[in-house]
Amino acid sequence: MDSSYNPPLSLIIIGTIFIGLTTLVAAWIAFDIIVRRGWETMMAVMIPVYILNALYLAPITLWTYLKYGRPEKPGQNMKAMEMGSEEKPEVPSVPHENHTISGHEHMQMKMEEESHDANEHNHAQMKTDGESHEGNDQMGNHGDHHHMNQGAGEAHMDHSQHAGHTMSEMNHMHHDMEAANRPGETHMGIHEDQKTEESHEMSHTNHATMNHGGMKHGAMHDMHMPSADQPMFATVTIAVCHCGAGCLLGDIVGEWLVFGTNATLGSLSIGPEFLIDYAFALTFGIVFQYFSIAPMSGDYGPHTLWRAAKADFLSLTFFEIGLFGWMAIFQFAIFGQRLGMDNVVYWWMMQIGMFFGHWTAFPINWWLITTKVKERMA
Numbered sequence: 001m002d003s004s005y006n007p008p009l010s011l012i013i014i015g016t017i018f019i020g021l022t023t024l025v026a027a028w029i030a031f032d033i034i035v036r037r038g039w040e041t042m043m044a045v046m047i048p049v050y051i052l053n054a055l056y057l058a059p060i061t062l063w064t065y066l067k068y069g070r071p072e073k074p075g076q077n078m079k080a081m082e083m084g085s086e087e088k089p090e091v092p093s094v095p096h097e098n099h100t101i102s103g104h105e106h107m108q109m110k111m112e113e114e115s116h117d118a119n120e121h122n123h124a125q126m127k128t129d130g131e132s133h134e135g136n137d138q139m140g141n142h143g144d145h146h147h148m149n150q151g152a153g154e155a156h157m158d159h160s161q162h163a164g165h166t167m168s169e170m171n172h173m174h175h176d177m178e179a180a181n182r183p184g185e186t187h188m189g190i191h192e193d194q195k196t197e198e199s200h201e202m203s204h205t206n207h208a209t210m211n212h213g214g215m216k217h218g219a220m221h222d223m224h225m226p227s228a229d230q231p232m233f234a235t236v237t238i239a240v241c242h243c244g245a246g247c248l249l250g251d252i253v254g255e256w257l258v259f260g261t262n263a264t265l266g267s268l269s270i271g272p273e274f275l276i277d278y279a280f281a282l283t284f285g286i287v288f289q290y291f292s293i294a295p296m297s298g299d300y301g302p303h304t305l306w307r308a309a310k311a312d313f314l315s316l317t318f319f320e321i322g323l324f325g326w327m328a329i330f331q332f333a334i335f336g337q338r339l340g341m342d343n344v345v346y347w348w349m350m351q352i353g354m355f356f357g358h359w360t361a362f363p364i365n366w367w368l369i370t371t372k373v374k375e376r377m378a
Helices: 009-035 046-053 058-069 076-087 093-139 142-180 186-208 217-224 232-261 270-297 302-334 344-370
Strands: none
Touching: 009 046, 009 058, 009 344, 046 058, 046 232, 058 232, 232 270, 232 302, 232 344, 270 302, 302 344
8 A cells, every 4th residue: 555645635524524423423322321321221232332333333323222222311210110109099998998987877877868768657657547537537437437447557567567677677787787897807808918919019119129230130131132112123233233343343453453563465455454353353243242142141151152152253254244345345446555544534434344344244143133043132
């Protein structure tokens, strides 16, 4: 490459704008995570993943972060839980007893009204009998008088028996209601059930307020699993971002290492760049993948390391196919191996190459997820 070559000013301006905008997006994501204390609720490895991917995939990374990865504000979960508990109707034991007593008083009033109606009816019947007796005396018909009084007496006795029977039933109902309301008998079971339910709700609330570090493996796994409404496109995008973060770090380290040592292969620097970039990218990629699988599986041993290497090897290889292909194009076909990496246009070209790499890695990551080689995660 020609160290004296300077690309056109227009390309320098465009490259500076693109790199500047993506850097601002990455800085905003980092600031937002700090303000929201994202390390308390996010999977730790996702913090650098979102920040690094924004440097070359800013629009898609920002969309993915805001829609599926952004942590909630501190205390927002507690406020939501408190609001939910306030809206939930409570059924204490005392109001239940008051309701029973109120029903008892209503029945007693009804019984008194019926008894009052029965007394009024008896009074009216007696008055009618008296009027009938006076009318018979005036007519002088003693036989008819005796017959009418006997019929009235029988009717009065029947009605009295009926009223007495009704009052007996009401008293029996009154006795049953008093027995049902005795403390320590029927309502004891109700109080016990209510206390058990309240204890269960308190236990559930205490479990929900546990912090991230105190969660068990199952809760951690559920926490980082994608929600039911998360589309496959977003799931695969997040999976590629793990690989992309490793590629970005590996390419930055590898490129500057080749530039600093002036390494060449057949008088060309692009050969050492491919080899060293790939080696560092694969190393970083496996690290990112490892710390994505381990918190969800609870296994931080060599088995998880092997799973991470197996999952990231194909993903990162396909990512580098897109990147290395574009590096060969802009070095040989566009700039004729004159563009040095100490120029902003070079890193703009690398930014474009990583964008292509994201899409060449997209299909293989879709396959890796559907075949359960890679974990689905939020």
